[in-house]
Amino acid sequence: MAAQTQTEPPVTSPNDDLPYVLILKKPPTFHYFGDHSFDSPKYHLLKAYESPLPLPQFLLAHAQSLGGKRVGIVGLGSIGTEVAKRLEAFGCTISYNSRKKKPCVSYTFYPHVVELAANCDVLIICCALTDETYHLIDNKVLTALGENGVIVNIARGPIIDEKELVRCLVQGEIGGAGLDVFEHEPDVPTELFGLDNVVMSPHNAVFTNETFEDRRKLVVGNLEAFFSNEPLLTPVSLDDQPHFSGELLASLSS
Numbered sequence: 464m465a466a467q468t469q470t471e472p473p474v475t476s477p478n479d480d481l482p483y484v485l486i487l488k489k490p491p492t493f494h495y496f497g498d499h500s501f502d503s504p505k506y507h508l509l510k511a512y513e514s515p516l517p518l519p520q521f522l523l524a525h526a527q528s529l530g531g532k533r534v535g536i537v538g539l540g541s542i543g544t545e546v547a548k549r550l551e552a553f554g555c556t557i558s559y560n561s562r563k564k565k566p567c568v569s570y571t572f573y574p575h576v577v578e579l580a581a582n583c584d585v586l587i588i589c590c591a592l593t594d595e596t597y598h599l600i601d602n603k604v605l606t607a608l609g610e611n612g613v614i615v616n617i618a619r620g621p622i623i624d625e626k627e628l629v630r631c632l633v634q635g636e637i638g639g640a641g642l643d644v645f646e647h648e649p650d651v652p653t654e655l656f657g658l659d660n661v662v663m664s665p666h667n668a669v670f671t672n673e674t675f676e677d678r679r680k681l682v683v684g685n686l687e688a689f690f691s692n693e694p695l696l697t698p699v700s701l702d703d704q705p706h707f708s709g710e711l712l713a714s715l716s717s
């Protein structure tokens with residue numbers, strides 16, 4: 464007898480929270496490795512006081528409100544749905560793209576990511592990496608997001624064409640990026656370290672004691688249910704599994 468379960472979605476993970484940090488803390492840049500002081504007041508203070516700009520101008524140049532922003536979510540699954548709920552509470556307007564329209568939500572659905580990007584200020588990538596979503600975020604999507612648009616990726620690096628993202632950021636063709644994941648981890652394009660409109664974290668969205676404790680309980684709960692012939696807590700249908708072609712897997716391991 465065999466069955467397949469998952470440790471998500473029922474736990475609320477810090478993945479659901481990280482996007483706000485990545486949006487709100489747009490600049491200054493946080494380094495990928497070595498800088499654990501993501502929230503360090505000292506870091507902000509030094510940046511602000513070292514700036515040639517008068518303090519109010521520095522602060523205004525480096526901050527923006529979340530309320531009122533039009534947020535587009537790519538992949539309204541477990542994490543995307545939680546991200547949407549939280550951002551709604553901040554006063555954002557939510558729209559989304561997913562494989563199909565979800566009858567249970569009232570957010571505007573865009574069948575094409577380019578159209579979604581053209582109609583939002585912040586685009587948050589929350590979808591699975593599959594053959595279909597590999598480099599889904601390409602030049603067309605980034606161009607549609609535009610010079611004031613911010614992209615946030617907390618899903619998987621290869622969903623964004625990273626070369627194109629770096630080019631758009633360097634040339635000011637998009638407004639900023641918040642990145643928890645990268646196309647060739649642990650390598651991060653060096654250009655990103657020099658940009659002050661990029662916030663980065665080391666693929667650590669899920670790492671808190673609470674999330675791991677919730678995951679542990681879920682694994683144990685599924686095992687107990689399985690061996691007691693009870694319904695599984697989080698069964699997975701094989702039909703829902705992303706399809707990975709040999710081509711995608713080869714490109715990821717190269």
Ligand SMILES: NC(=O)C1=CN([C@@H]2O[C@H](COP(=O)(O)OP(=O)(O)OC[C@H]3O[C@@H](n4cnc5c(N)ncnc54)[C@H](O)[C@@H]3O)[C@@H](O)[C@H]2O)C=CC1
Nearest residue numbers: 538539540541542543561562589590591595617618668669
């Ligand atoms: N940064 C981190 O530490 C973590 C990252 N993740 C990533 O986040 C992803 C999402 O996680 P969950 O929400 O739990 O998964 P989920 O399976 O609940 O949601 C994935 C969503 O992606 C959508 N999707 C699939 N193909 C699509 C396409 N072609 N176009 C648009 N949408 C598409 C699906 O419709 C689904 O709504 C995971 O696949 C994983 O890669 C997950 C946990 C931690």
Ligand SMILES: O=CC(=O)O
Nearest residue numbers: 617618666668669
């Ligand atoms: O990226 C992390 C995960 O749990 O998936």
